[in-house]
Amino acid sequence: MSRQSLSKAHKKITELSWEPTFATPATRFGTDYTFDKAPKKDPLKQILRSYFPMEEEKDNRVFGAMDGAIRGNMFRQVQERWMEWQKLFLSIIPFPEISAARAMPLAIDAVPNPEVHNGLAVQMIDEVRHSTIQMNLKRLYMNHYIDPAGFNITEKAFANSYCGTIGRQFGEGFITGDAITAANVYLTVVAETAFTNTLFVAMPSEAAANGDYLLPTVFHSVQSDESRHISNGYSILLMALADESNRQLLERDLRYAWWNNHCVVDAAIGTFIEYGTKDRRKDRDSYAEMWRRWIYDDYYRSYLMPLEKYGLKIPHDLIEEAWNRIWNKGYVHEVAQFFATGWPVNYWRIDAMTDDDFEWFEEKYPGWYNKYGKWWENYNRLAYPGKNKPIAFEDVDYQYPHRCWTCMVPCLIREDMVCDKVDGQWRTYCSETCAWTDTTAFRPTYEGRETPNMGQLTGKREWETLYHNQDLADIVTDLGYVRDDGKTLVGQPHLHLDDPKKMWTLDDVRGLPFPSPNVLLNEMSDSDRDAHVAAYKQGGPGGRPAKAAAAS
Amino acid sequence: MSTPTKPKERSLPKIELTDAEAGALEFPDSTSRSYNYFTPQKMRATTYEDVTVDVQPDPDRYLTQGWVYGFANGPGGFPVDWTELKSSDWHEFRDPNGEWEQTIYRNNANVVRQTQQNLENAKRANVYSNFPRGWVKFLERNLGAWMHAEHGLGMHVFIAAQRNAPTNMINNAMAVNAAHKLRFAQDMALYNLDLEESHIEFDGQLHREVWQDDPVWQGVRKNVELLTAVGDWGEALFATNMVFEPLVGTLFRSHLVMQIAARNGDYVTPTLVGAGENDFARDHSYSRVLFTLLVQDPEHGEANKAKLAEWLARWVPLSLRAARELQPIWSQPQERTITFAESLEAAKDDFRTMLDELDLPEPKELSE
Ligand SMILES: [Fe+2]
Ligand SMILES: [Fe+2]
Ligand SMILES: [Zn+2]
Numbered sequence: 044m045s046r047q048s049l050s051k052a053h054k055k056i057t058e059l060s061w062e063p064t065f066a067t068p069a070t071r072f073g074t075d076y077t078f079d080k081a082p083k084k085d086p087l088k089q090i091l092r093s094y095f096p097m098e099e100e101k102d103n104r105v106f107g108a109m110d111g112a113i114r115g116n117m118f119r120q121v122q123e124r125w126m127e128w129q130k131l132f133l134s135i136i137p138f139p140e141i142s143a144a145r146a147m148p149l150a151i152d153a154v155p156n157p158e159v160h161n162g163l164a165v166q167m168i169d170e171v172r173h174s175t176i177q178m179n180l181k182r183l184y185m186n187h188y189i190d191p192a193g194f195n196i197t198e199k200a201f202a203n204s205y206c207g208t209i210g211r212q213f214g215e216g217f218i219t220g221d222a223i224t225a226a227n228v229y230l231t232v233v234a235e236t237a238f239t240n241t242l243f244v245a246m247p248s249e250a251a252a253n254g255d256y257l258l259p260t261v262f263h264s265v266q267s268d269e270s271r272h273i274s275n276g277y278s279i280l281l282m283a284l285a286d287e288s289n290r291q292l293l294e295r296d297l298r299y300a301w302w303n304n305h306c307v308v309d310a311a312i313g314t315f316i317e318y319g320t321k322d323r324r325k326d327r328d329s330y331a332e333m334w335r336r337w338i339y340d341d342y343y344r345s346y347l348m349p350l351e352k353y354g355l356k357i358p359h360d361l362i363e364e365a366w367n368r369i370w371n372k373g374y375v376h377e378v379a380q381f382f383a384t385g386w387p388v389n390y391w392r393i394d395a396m397t398d399d400d401f402e403w404f405e406e407k408y409p410g411w412y413n414k415y416g417k418w419w420e421n422y423n424r425l426a427y428p429g430k431n432k433p434i435a436f437e438d439v440d441y442q443y444p445h446r447c448w449t450c451m452v453p454c455l456i457r458e459d460m461v462c463d464k465v466d467g468q469w470r471t472y473c474s475e476t477c478a479w480t481d482t483t484a485f486r487p488t489y490e491g492r493e494t495p496n497m498g499q500l501t502g503k504r505e506w507e508t509l510y511h512n513q514d515l516a517d518i519v520t521d522l523g524y525v526r527d528d529g530k531t532l533v534g535q536p537h538l539h540l541d542d543p544k545k546m547w548t549l550d551d552v553r554g555l556p557f558p559s560p561n562v563l564l565n566e567m568s569d570s571d572r573d574a575h576v577a578a579y580k581q582g583g584p585g586g587r588p589a590k591a592a593a594a595s
Numbered sequence: 596m597s598t599p600t601k602p603k604e605r606s607l608p609k610i611e612l613t614d615a616e617a618g619a620l621e622f623p624d625s626t627s628r629s630y631n632y633f634t635p636q637k638m639r640a641t642t643y644e645d646v647t648v649d650v651q652p653d654p655d656r657y658l659t660q661g662w663v664y665g666f667a668n669g670p671g672g673f674p675v676d677w678t679e680l681k682s683s684d685w686h687e688f689r690d691p692n693g694e695w696e697q698t699i700y701r702n703n704a705n706v707v708r709q710t711q712q713n714l715e716n717a718k719r720a721n722v723y724s725n726f727p728r729g730w731v732k733f734l735e736r737n738l739g740a741w742m743h744a745e746h747g748l749g750m751h752v753f754i755a756a757q758r759n760a761p762t763n764m765i766n767n768a769m770a771v772n773a774a775h776k777l778r779f780a781q782d783m784a785l786y787n788l789d790l791e792e793s794h795i796e797f798d799g800q801l802h803r804e805v806w807q808d809d810p811v812w813q814g815v816r817k818n819v820e821l822l823t824a825v826g827d828w829g830e831a832l833f834a835t836n837m838v839f840e841p842l843v844g845t846l847f848r849s850h851l852v853m854q855i856a857a858r859n860g861d862y863v864t865p866t867l868v869g870a871g872e873n874d875f876a877r878d879h880s881y882s883r884v885l886f887t888l889l890v891q892d893p894e895h896g897e898a899n900k901a902k903l904a905e906w907l908a909r910w911v912p913l914s915l916r917a918a919r920e921l922q923p924i925w926s927q928p929q930e931r932t933i934t935f936a937e938s939l940e941a942a943k944d945d946f947r948t949m950l951d952e953l954d955l956p957e958p959k960e961l962s963e
Binding site: 051052055056058059060061062063064065066067068069071072073090091092095096098099102106116118119120121122123126137138141144145146147148149151152160161164167168171172174175176178179182185186187188189190191192195196197198199201202203208211212215216218219220221251252253254321322324326327451487495496497498499500501502503504506509523526527528530531533540541543546 | 606608609610611612613614615616617618619620622623624625626627628629630631632642645646647648649650651652653656657658659660661662663664665666667670671672695696697699700701703704706707708710711742743746747749750751754755757758759763766767770771773774777778780781782784785787788799800802803806807816817820821823824825826
């Protein structure tokens with residue numbers, strides 16, 4: 044279609060909307076934002092007549108690549124270390140995708156602009172595409188990769204594991220609470236605009252380096268829809284900014300959404316990229332280097348900063364602090380270590396780190412070995428059953444962490460933990476901002492103004508609470524992370540499938556009670572709790588208990 | 596002439612044979628290659644089921660920590676009480692069309708390609724100039740008005756509804772339904788644009804006025820607007836696909852346009868409207884499967900029937916009135932082959948068959 048006929052066609056389809064007089068669409072999802080004075084800002088022109096064939100063409104390329112990968116025996120060259128993390132990643136991501144589809148009516152209800160509605164409608168179809176094409180990729184992995192365990196329980200595991208829950212925020216957050224907070228600021232302005240770059244560009248390049256060229260094919264195809272989504276969100280953001288009274292809410296939501304995305308996405312993707320790769324060429328970028336370029340330079344400096352002139356209050360301090368956590372406070376390393384600590388309740392296997400890995404980490408993150416090297420050596424030493432328990436139950440100078448009530452990633456940067464009694468319960472937070480999100484942002488009033496549509500944090504947010512002091516063997520059985528012999532665990536702290544003696548079974552993890560740090564915290568007397576929290580904050584890095592606490 | 600420069604040192608990944616292929620080793624789970632957390636409808640799960648089932652989690656299945664975000668005044672996620680219908684197992688429903696990524700794009704791309712080709716051929720052959728004046732007027736006013744109905748239902752009934760049902764299978768079926776409606780509406784709008792740009796007398800703006808003010812169309816517009824105002828997704832789906840569509844949508848598309856277009860020398864419109872009718876056949880089919888499950892539910896079947904009967908009583912009179920108010924357009928084209936009474940009877944017959952299938956009582960208005 045020529046540009047001229049495209050814009051004529053586009054103008055024509057906008058004639059399809061009308062002003063209703065008998066009844067107006069049900070407002071199912073409320074917002075505290077107002078758009079009464081907003082001038083209409085339009086997103087990219089999108090017409091279904093050209094959309095469907097264009098996407099079909101993209102699909103054909105994806106399906107062609109899938110056939111090719113199978114015929115070309117791609118899995119003879121794929122790194123297991125990498126593929127194992129895909130069991131986690133691909134269990135999470137189809138739900139955020141489909142949630143993005145579900146989020147579209149929230150934005151449509153809230154924003155009075157038919158052109159934006161058309162763009163959002165197309166996005167809905169895209170997101171159904173993304174969710175199902177990713178499920179189909181995972182199905183191919185399950186069928187053709189050496190170890191299907193974990194892929195074969197994927198959506199169940201997503202729903203009942205502690206990691207699934209962390210990932211689920213990035214999904215539920217799009218479709219719940221204030222419609223604009225959820226479907227515009229959290230979903231589009233932050234998740235899609237900032238973080239799909241690392242998700243869908245950094246992940247594929249790492250996959251390719253590990254012999255997997257299907258993930259790049261699928262995710263680049265997904266990513267190519269994203270500029271339209273970003274444009275939808277940008278139009279809504281500009282409309283929202285036109286009304287002064289929205290600016291306070293935008294500031295709140297940008298702080299919440301930015302910080303939550305950082306906590307969740309950097310934890311997950313950072314770990315996949317830094318600990319899931321076998322390619323340790325030093326001329327390749329680390330996650331921190333990619334973050335600096337794509338998130339700090341491209342998103343923060345090129346996308347967010349120019350919005351300041353329209354009155355957007357940008358959380359400069361939180362962007363700097365996210366960087367500080369990644370670069371100086373070892374955020375990604377702490378998370379990877381935590382995932383590996385919890386291996387018996389995972390549904391994927393985590394490879395040990397070798398000397399090559401150590402060397403690369405030291406090069407990219409000077410000082411890494413002193414913080415984490417010993418622990419990973421212990422991880423390697425304790426990889427097989429028989430003589431020892433899983434690493435979480437051995438003395439390796441690691442204190443099992445409290446969990447952040449808000450982002451549900453544990454409070455791994457120990458000195459930053461905040462402990463507070465909220466809604467009658469002692470809660471721990473990984474950071475000041477996560478504490479603020481629960482105590483201040485997700486409340487029916489904000490800085491003295493009524494925010495009746497703001498959502499709330501709900502659910503059993505500390506996973507360990509579900510199983511307080513139960514036997515680890517029973518927990519794993521209840522989760523269903525057991526292989527088809529009825530005893531071998533899905534999760535393993537190594538990659539050796541060739542030797543049955545190296546594979547951990549339920550018997551190897553029996554007799555180990557698994558306590559909930561939050562239950563224990565709430566059982567403590569006030570003075571014990573104060574001392575405990577003070578000692579906790581003295582701990583780290585690498586999960587080391589504080590010296591004094593270790594002695595007692 | 597440029598001199599060849601020494602390429603700078605390239606960095607390549609090491610090729611490593613890992614033999615991480617299925618079957619390379621035998622160990623526990625080495626042959627467990629199916630998603631094992633749901634029961635497929637038939638012996639083996641279809642691709643559709645694999646890519647759809649349980650992607651939207653459920654606290655009644657595996658979601659042990661519950662929804663982690665809530666609305667200000669109630670739980671988040673996909674609460675079952677967002678419809679008054681009840682099910683002992685919402686997850687039983689499977690879309691008979693098995694819609695997922697590949698089917699969505701294949702089907703819709705085929706339709707738009709075919710439509711576009713037909714429209715181009717028509718333009719090239721200059722067929723519009725042979726349309727009788729009365730028929731052109733019919734298209735200008737009535738097909739023009741109808742495209743609003745399709746668009747409104749797509750944008751404000753089905754897109755809204757696909758946020759709300761308790762399973763991914765139901766929500767995806769409704770999302771695809773939305774895509775059909777919007778695409779069909781746009782197809783008609785772009786056809787309208789073609790007619791506007793052809794050298795015949797055709798007012799491409801008239802459709803707005805007709806839809807907004809022509810008394811003949813106000814019953815339809817009222818029905819559509821009321822449908823968009825329904826908060827209960829089950830009611831919205833039932834009142835749209837099981838009441839409005841058979842009594843008004845099919846009446847207009849199948850029992851009028853498809854019957855008379857050819858007689859008026861128009862082979863273009865039927866291909867376009869036929870595609871819309873074909874979409875509806877698919878969308879009607881998933882709706883029937885869903886409502887059949889609900890009325891046959893071992894625990895809630897009777898309560899669901901009572902609820903659907905209540906909705907019939909609310910929506911059938913509205914849709915019948917909308918249908919009857921359309922009557923004058925049957926006499927607008929020069930060539931008439933079918934009377935309004937015949938068309939309405941045909942639509943009612945289909946509707947009765949459906950009521951019968953669902954074992955629902957016939958509302959008295961139907962035989963008035
Ligand atoms: Fe997406
Ligand atoms: Fe998106
Ligand atoms: Zn946190």
